[in-house]
Amino acid sequence: MAASSLLQLAPIGPLADRLLRDNLGAVRLWEEEADWLARHGAGVELLATSVRRGCDAAMMAALPQLRAISSWGVGYDTLDVEAAHARGIQVANTPDVLDDCVADLAWGLLIAAARRISASDRYVRAGEWRDLGGFPLTTKVSGKRLGILGLGRIGTAIARRGQGFDMQVRYNGRSPKDVPYGFEASLVALAEWSDFLVVACGGGPETRHLVSAEVLAALGPRGILVNIGRGSVVDQAALIAALEAGTLGGAGLDVLQGEPGAPTALCHRDNVVISPHVGSATIETREAMEQLVVDNLHAFLREGRVLTPILR
Ligand code: 8YV
Numbered sequence: 001m002a003a004s005s006l007l008q009l010a011p012i013g014p015l016a017d018r019l020l021r022d023n024l025g026a027v028r029l030w031e032e033e034a035d036w037l038a039r040h041g042a043g044v045e046l047l048a049t050s051v052r053r054g055c056d057a058a059m060m061a062a063l064p065q066l067r068a069i070s071s072w073g074v075g076y077d078t079l080d081v082e083a084a085h086a087r088g089i090q091v092a093n094t095p096d097v098l099d100d101c102v103a104d105l106a107w108g109l110l111i112a113a114a115r116r117i118s119a120s121d122r123y124v125r126a127g128e129w130r131d132l133g134g135f136p137l138t139t140k141v142s143g144k145r146l147g148i149l150g151l152g153r154i155g156t157a158i159a160r161r162g163q164g165f166d167m168q169v170r171y172n173g174r175s176p177k178d179v180p181y182g183f184e185a186s187l188v189a190l191a192e193w194s195d196f197l198v199v200a201c202g203g204g205p206e207t208r209h210l211v212s213a214e215v216l217a218a219l220g221p222r223g224i225l226v227n228i229g230r231g232s233v234v235d236q237a238a239l240i241a242a243l244e245a246g247t248l249g250g251a252g253l254d255v256l257q258g259e260p261g262a263p264t265a266l267c268h269r270d271n272v273v274i275s276p277h278v279g280s281a282t283i284e285t286r287e288a289m290e291q292l293v294v295d296n297l298h299a300f301l302r303e304g305r306v307l308t309p310i311l312r
Contacts, residue, residue: 006046006297007063010053012072016290020048024297037062046070046297051093054078060087068306070296072289073280074098074154077203077230081310092296092306095153097288102279103157106198106228109252112273113224114139114196119270139222139249142166147194149187149210150201150229151177158198170194173201187211191218196226203230213238216248224250228279231257240265243272254279 008026011017020026026048029036041062049055051073057080060066068090071079076093084091112118115138123135146162148155151171159169159181169181172190176183184190187210191197197219201207211225211234219225225248227234236257242248243266250271256262259277266272280289296306 005044006048007044008048009055009059010050012048012050012293013286013290015287016048016072016293019291019294020297024294046300048072048293048297049079050293051075051078055084056080057083060084060089068092068297068300070293070300070306072293075202075230076310077232079310081312085312090300090306091310092293092300092308093310094289094292095308097292098280098285099153099157101282101285102154102200102228103161105254105275105279106154106158106200106226106252107161109228109254109273109275110196110198110224110226111141113226113250113252113271114141116270118273122270139224141196144195145170145193147171147184147190147197148181149173149190149197149199149233150207151179151181152200152202154228155198155200158200187215188218191215191223192220194219194223196224199225199227199229199233201229201233203232207233209233209235211235211239213242216242219248221247222249224248224252226252228254231255231259236263243269 006024006026008020008028010030042064044063045065045067047055047066047069049069049071051071055069060083066089069084070092072094074093074095079091081091120135123129143166146167146169148159148171151159151173155171162169170184170190170193171181172184172187199211213235216238239251252273254275255277262274266274280286292308296308299305299307
């Protein structure tokens, strides 16, 4: 393979960056001259990118010989998969290896929001435990009803953990699956039934604002929303309005519209817990994701097929 055949659009992580350069001769676009694409784009056959950097149709058009894209991250809302498939370009993401960590964080946020762990931690640190006495009562988690929007790999890992908390689990998604959890064809009906509604679907136009004002109203003043999918799935203005009106009980959010950063209207609320999009952000999982970016390219070079293709 010629050295210029593999193009890396942006840094991915220390392991992937090193292996892509040392073992696969990747050209790092961000270290090249501004006209590198125009001069060498025609020779690029393989592309490494990430869900953060993405790859749009314009980039693909600049790479007429492109055959495979290997992207870091399970999400593909920033990749034009349709444009790639229309040209027969295989696109790989990094599923499976992050399921456990994202599901763990969903549960962390769910419990933190219900039991107000962050608020009670602030209470202790501010000396209020000593000065004011006991913390206000919070909401029980075990034995409640768990609704999941998007029962893919991550949603399933969240559901499995729900059994350890003696929860009933139902879900909503594109279609019912052969699973031991009830399917609710309507998201409003699922929200009405749920004590906790966890968003575990991907982003993009298909899922934009699925969690609407109506869904939040159905979840209700004792209901808690958790989002570890994408900020775009939730109508954030409606979420803020519902929290302000007290028509929603609380929220645990790893992803937000307009991230990085969070609106003050969410930051100052004790019934909201926010983490900075860290679902997969553990040493072990990030390493596995980076390795899979590299393995997908090796598999394509060896067998003409990436290991974990996005099938649409
Ligand atoms: C990343 C993710 O943490 O894989 C994804 O799609 O959302 C996460 O694993 C995120 O993309 C970091 O920016």
